[in-house]
Amino acid sequence: MTLYLCKSTSQGGNLLLNQDEIVKKMEEWPKHYNPKEIEEKWQKIWLREDYWRDVFRFKEEDTKSPVFVIDTPPPFTSGELHMGHAYWVTIADTIGRFKRLEGYNVLLPQGWDTQGLPTELKVQYKLGIPKENRQLFLEKCIEWTEDMIKKMKDAMIRLGYRPEWERYEYRTYEPKYRRVVQKSLLDMYKMDLIEMREGPVIWCPKCETALAQSEVGYLEKEGILAYIKFPIKEGGEIIIATTRPELLAATQAVAVNPNDTRYINLIGKTAIVPIFNIEVKIIADDAVEKEFGTGAVMISTYGDPQDIKWQLKYNLPIKVIIDEKGRIINTNGILDGLSIEQAKRKMIEILEKNGYLVKVERIKHNVLSHTERSDCLSPVEFLVKKQIYIKVLKFKPKLLEEYKKMKFKPSRMSYYLEDWINSLEWDWNISRQRVYGTPLPFWFCNNGHLIPAREEDLPVDPVKTKPPVDRCPKCGLPLKPVTDVADVWIDSSVTVLYLTKFYENSQFFSKTFPTSLRLQGTDIIRTWLFYTFFRTLILTNNIPFTNVLINGQVLGPDGTRMSKSKGNVVSPMDRINEFGADAIRMALLDASIGDDFPFKWDTVKGKKMLLQKLWNASRLVYPFIAKTKIEKPEKIHIIDQWILHEHKKFVNKVITAYKNYDFYIVIQELYNYFWEIVADEYLEMIKHRLFENDISAKYTVQRIIRDIIVLLHPIAPHITEEIYHRLFGYKKSILLEELPKVDDIQEDPRVEEIGSSIKKFNSMVRSEKIKNRLSMNTPVYVKLYASKKFIENIKIVEDDLKKTLKIVNLETIESNEEKVEINKANNQPMGV
Template structure:
């Protein structure tokens, strides 16, 4: 064995082990999910397939650390672990990069798709390299999947056709959420409210019988699309006007005044215009009262069909309509307000206000099973438990079925043809995957009504792709034998931000397709924030990449820092914390280096030797307590508890107390001391490995090397250590006495090796404990003379020996 370097060099050691873990031998013996293994219980992790942005941000690094730690622990625990990694490849941002950065027009479909895939592969390569540098080791060999690839696309299309056969997939004409900037329809899960500056315009609508009714609107540009005026039927001001006719200003169109309970009496004037469509309220009232519709906004967010504002953007149209209303005498006043606007919030680089357009779209029906979803989700255990509230709240809030049509190019083709009567005709399963744009339909005419068929040109929402992840990796589409043993997946890992998308859609689709929940447990992590405690943002300048100082600090220290937080809580990421974790690892390195000469050729196991004295019995009790607590915390995914317990036990007891006290015994070749320190250090390395895999693999190889990886070891067995609370209490006395001596030396500015004489004042019980370990204590703390004085107040008096 080569000499043991004094300083731990993370970059050199980490890159060495990352290469080793990727070898075929290690894959075959350590990281491979063994389909043929029917003895060990499978443990399947459903990991997030990140969008292929090319950048591995701190959020990625956090779940990568969680996923890898769980997979490694479960391997040590004895499970047959299936640790996949997917890539969400078909997002709109890639299209925009190819369209505007590479300047490839979407109309050149074949070249455009080719360049999208090339861009995707380049981004995956960058992210994968960064993941590996963090020590992440899923089963790349068999369970890496990309949502655009043939086998995965076939599964996506089959899943949609299966849902069609259940009567869940429909083609409908109706209002959809539309992003004019991205020029595509959106699902409810992709939109949210953002606060924006706006106006509230007070406008007089003439009454046909004489007089006016004043409405207040934030969307004066849509006055031409007004279908009715609505007032609350309980509003005394307007009761007499219900059923009367008003004239739409500028457009001279007659509309009825209707009673509608949802109108807020205290907002604006208490009277509002129902236009098609200004907001979700307009849609609800339109459907409830069977009103007609008039679309005045096109797919690019420009006005149409007005005769006076056509071709101009919405913001400009709003200003011009206000001027026109003022000029014609209809405008009462305009107020500046801040209000919530529905925007494309799922894409942080968009955030544009959405519009409601009437489109022919494909929907998957969800609303009819809301009650079932609200019951079935309870079968999944949430970690932390409070996170189930967000899924339940989302299900309760659903008001629309899932629109899966997207007006893009780089996505999974929706495998249907349709006729003018909105009948859908699915592709044959044996032909999957297919693109209806380039493939003939299975019938010449619609088999329902005999009309001509044309292809569905839209592609699927990306959540249609990623929502089958649990089914795909467990073998639902390809390996029924694996599926019978591996489904439901053991755990789903994800952040809070995709509860209403990835979690909900996976839960819903799996329940509909396989008749069960997709996973047994759902672990929802919080966010790694900037050093200032706010969400990382380039505009704030507080973004930290996990790779910024990885060569200096090491992946293990970064992983320990990310995992040193309670699951579900947000936390600020600071390099000072990483530096502190690196110091702990250096301490582990130093302790391992210290014992190396004494244990490298000594294979005796701790359970085969009798503890020599109280110090040995004490460390074994502390060891037992740490091992039990750590294993229990790992099983609860409470990495914070493991890390804190490791620090308290290893640093403050093993390194600062026990190793110092038995150092002289090691040099004396004391069998008990050597066997015990060999065992406790090995157990520590095994239990720290899931979170800090590189340094533990290196130390294991140097100190033990009995197997090719720590991951082939078993969980520490401490059954040979019988619980003894009395010994633990005695240990506290030893630790406190030692601390008092060191503190006294520091306060008197004495070096630790300085020989001293000590008077120890304490009760008889404490004095007896120190007498029991006097020889080791005196050698460790360099005490020449130790005098015991019975006293109710515990203290030490120290003097330099010989002075």
């Protein structure tokens, strides 16, 4: 047994410490942090009923604590938790945990966007269940959905995500949720905002359903530009350029720019559509681009959104030549039955054969496509159909004014919402020609009058239920059920109304509405954000949330968007057992909110090293401070004063960063303060005082380690909960602690100056040891050349520096140059 006789540097007296007992105590704490073992342990504990009740439950009875409600994204139930999911899950959990530490009564829900075409396709083709067997089909859709939810939920839990699964987990297909959806539609109907009308709709032939404007966007694709001769009835010809020659049969006019001198004399004359011999007028319109093609275009019903504008403006006839499956119809057998691409090729052949084709150019152009579904991306068409719409356009001025009441992080993201509102050209088509979705609670007659369901009957499926009246009250015609289901954004745009119990509990609603924070990605600004904002504003006359946090996209390791075709897709589950969820969370949050960033496992590895450093530091101090509340001594050692001075700056910066959602600053400060100052400098300097039972050192290190793990907990919850229970364990969970308070720490420029000198001196001696190929434990003689002030600072803590740096003798020499010289001291006894 080895005994050390040490003198306490700040408390006086001689203490006999048993090093073997200290070592034995340290052996209770494993040297290496095992993330898989400890993370899964705490994930199970956090799911226990008593932890839900005491830690994670939103307390309705709490009338004193401020309320913080987070509107989290309900992801589509694909079964795969991709890196984008992992990112917002981490953000949501981090915010929820921090707000609890801050003293808020937190409502952190988690929903599931359960209804949609991808699930239908899986059931239809993978399970082989036909849509015509409606009841069985819907049952299998729900079974598939629940299997997918389980996979995603397990992965979320493995990442340390802890929403209130017990009461605030919801599925959009459930009757309780569906009732809110349908009730909101009935309310909008009563406000005269919902109607059935016939007209052009955006249609995806691949998915065989109508789409909303928010579900489409332009993609660059390869195509052709065909130059076609149109004979003029009065003599001559005009050459038009088109990317859609297959739509010749639907042409209703030829348009030119009124300022195009080439065509001024042709305006008002009659052109003849080749092959189909249709006579159409040549009209002038400012929207025609003189520089595109020949400057003359054909207007077809319908080739693109501009055709629709022209048709409405000039009251042109409508001829539909494309059906729901994207096949050509109504061309007198010339192209009937062909797909659009087949018809395009055949039309070119026919035009060339008959002498109407001038030339064909290969081009790249923007094509309106079904962009909201990444597994579709097909070009859309415009069909004339009877659909149900919510009137949106009339509210554009109100929306443009009210959105300013919401605070965006980053602030630049508000532009994208404003830009989307300004770009709206269509009312919201909410009809979808699918099976697995929320039924639209209406019946209709052949005149297009809608008859709503009774509120007391909700949720209702008109296909299975009799209408509230036998005939249309407006015209007396018989009623038919609306068989279409609602757009999925109709479901998810009422998340705020559902969570705050708008239709259920007015007292709860007043307490939780508007919600505190909307959390989402950039990719759903024009869908989930816009539709929630619009619907909530119209139904409650208020904004749905006071703050909107928009995260960027997680890119592949190569810095490009993750794609299976590129082979750069990374799953958070790939190496989670190796590096741990905490390290993955830290890597995901180490970027400014709103910025896109690449995900790299090397970054995760670096974060695990930081966590191991924290584990080591906690293990080092464990024998000296564990499970003992050490009161603040009257006298604080100068080195402890210095670290507390640094600690105050760290705490204030980190709390401010959390409040601003600047999580990367939290991680940055952890490196700057904990790794570089606490671990590399301070702990080395107080080891000997810990063995001497120095109360100033023990109090200080206990305080700063506790504060560090409390502040890191929201980002890295598992390791911090484990360290808390090993070192402290005063409460059931670290989440029941409070944020650190540092107002008692006095700022003293002199202390900061001494601390700066300490760091510089340590660095100089260590650098010289490395330069001379000496280990850090090698005893040395040191000569210090420095200013009088620097030497005075070092002399104040000379004893601590000598013990820390293994200095046998320190000689000081006043000089304008700051440097040290060292010599190895052989066979010299050193202190503890």
